[in-house]
Amino acid sequence: MNIADQTFPAVESANEDRAQAIRDQLRDAIVDRRLAPGTKLSEGEVGTLFDVSRTVARAALQMLSFEGLVRTERNRGAFVANPSPEEARQVFASRRLIEPGIAIAAAGRMTPAHVAAFKAQLDEEGRFIAERGPSARRSEIKASGDFHLLLASVAGNVILQRFMEELVARSSLVIALYGRSGVSSCGHSEHMNILEALENGNSERASALMLHHIDHIEADLDLRVRSGPALRQALEF
Amino acid sequence: MNIADQTFPAVESANEDRAQAIRDQLRDAIVDRRLAPGTKLSEGEVGTLFDVSRTVARAALQMLSFEGLVRTERNRGAFVANPSPEEARQVFASRRLIEPGIAIAAAGRMTPAHVAAFKAQLDEEGRFIAERGPSARRSEIKASGDFHLLLASVAGNVILQRFMEELVARSSLVIALYGRSGVSSCGHSEHMNILEALENGNSERASALMLHHIDHIEADLDLRVRSGPALRQALEF
């Protein structure tokens, strides 16, 4: 229903693909939890909401389905993904495999401009942590993921960058479902330590810190199988 | 409900998404080089070829575009991807990051059934190498990639498995463009060595062998920038 409580000014990237713009907005909404896992995203609803036909809404949903953020069932529709504990473990196993390597690659390519970008990023992260309210919480979640995406962009491998975009987005879903506490304040200091290692060109240390960081994020999850997602869905409306 | 559909279950799970079936066939054609890089894939052509409307043909092309096998230009159409040397390097850098880890994961999960599957896979690989003719060559290319995909499936992480599907497919394109020799005969023995390490549960050795294997594949490429495709095109009538 209230996919976009706050109406987005429909970023007029006139020449850009409209489906992609819708994909981005929906992804943001999923990532910072305005859209809960399991929420139905019907083609018609998305279409009227963004003022496009079902054709382009469908294309946007197909993209999200490829990224694993949306699960589509034939003749039933698209739903915000509801990753299982097993899927959650696989997301983090993938990150453990990829991100230390990304950190090493990034350490060898840091420029002063990059350092400045990271500093700005971490400042924002800290600011949202200090604030109160659900809006700040959402921004904090997004900023925390953006740190990892910034790192991936510095690493300079667009293929890995796309993989990371998918993994970070899925991690956000996983944390929404299985997260125990707000780990973010702890994560923030770890981000700062990683940046410090990167600044010093200490790639080994950056890599090791990243690995621990991922472990810490996953350790904060409660991945025991719950009493069935059906029950959970029955209780939430 | 068509009788013809039921009598031909070979055409990819009759009631499954038709777009996905088309995607698979096109991907196979790209991977084993029946479709050369740069070939135009117009929606209408694909549609009539597979006897579907442009709508579903378009969906299939969109999927391939996500996998990086097809490049789409707005208002111009879809073309079989033409990866640059830089993209090629990134594909292999990604594989170096991911596949050693996959080998380690697979080593810890090998069952006798898996070993049998690998043996069958390698037998087929060897058979195609022995044969002559372009058809055998295509099958050889596909079989060589399938070894890596089989390994990824044994590792048991569906996310990494999908990443590997993309990377293997793109590697095939890269080899088609920049490959110097038929490296495959060399690759075959390396595959056998990797399997041996997996069978012995020697994960470290399997991982190291995999890393070398990827290096060897990349070493066989000629990734120097060619004298510009523009010039090349200008000189050929």
Place this chain on the structure above:
DNA sequence: CAAAAAAAGATTGCATACGATTTTTGCGAG
């Protein structure tokens, strides 16, 4: 005769229409 301009043709982007499938609703029997 060459180069620029204009028209014709082809192809994509998007919306809409219609049949198929699923879900919900309404209603009567047990």
Place this chain on the structure above:
DNA sequence: CTCGCAAAAATCGTATGCAATCTTTTTTTG
């Protein structure tokens, strides 16, 4: 009151049509 079943509504899968954009061919002009 609950259960089952049939009709209605909603939603999806796909084909097709039209406008916009790009490409090619033809025509015009210096």
